[in-house]
Amino acid sequence: MQAMIIYDSVYGNTEEIAKAIRNAIKIQMDTKIVRVNSVNLSELIGLKLLIIGSPTHGGSPTEAIQDFLNQIPEASMKDINVAAFDTRLSTRLVKIFGYAAGKIADNLRKKNGRLIISPEAFFVKGRKGPLKEGELERANAWADDILKNYSV
Numbered sequence: 001m002q003a004m005i006i007y008d009s010v011y012g013n014t015e016e017i018a019k020a021i022r023n024a025i026k027i028q029m030d031t032k033i034v035r036v037n038s039v040n041l042s043e044l045i046g047l048k049l050l051i052i053g054s055p056t057h058g059g060s061p062t063e064a065i066q067d068f069l070n071q072i073p074e075a076s077m078k079d080i081n082v083a084a085f086d087t088r089l090s091t092r093l094v095k096i097f098g099y100a101a102g103k104i105a106d107n108l109r110k111k112n113g114r115l116i117i118s119p120e121a122f123f124v125k126g127r128k129g130p131l132k133e134g135e136l137e138r139a140n141a142w143a144d145d146i147l148k149n150y151s152v
Ligand SMILES: Cc1cc2nc3c(=O)[nH]c(=O)nc-3n(C[C@H](O)[C@H](O)[C@H](O)COP(=O)(O)O)c2cc1C
Pocket: 008, 009, 010, 011, 012, 013, 014, 015, 055, 056, 057, 058, 059, 060, 087, 088, 089, 090, 094, 097, 124, 126, 127, 128, 129
């Protein structure tokens, strides 16, 4: 397997985005999608591309995503293309707390991952969703950009 998308999702919106990304990536490479609570660290070995996505909870990734990131050994992302996304509300108030995607990206970069695209946000209309119009299409376009930036 070459690419893996790891995500968390409480209400299904981040999962929808993750699946849209998977559908675009899998056209070019073998791609596995897995919810964070079912992933095994050993599955990261030999990956070429790792994409991690999370709902924004209190300005950060979910606890499950944070726990998973904390388990990834130092420097183990060397030579792996990495990318991060989140889902979030578009209200102004939440800006104070920050967002999940940047924090995921920082973690992967610290472990020597090759961040090949800016962390991306996809918007929900309310806490439970649904996604705003056009977000699945944006996810598709973001995945296409990942493929363009991907290096072996
Ligand atoms: C406990 C909790 C905390 C949240 N905190 C934030 C936040 O700080 N900023 C934000 O934009 N959205 C926040 N939200 C809204 C989530 O971003 C939204 O529920 C999520 O994008 C939906 O994705 P999901 O369907 O994959 O769970 C929060 C939601 C929950 C349940």
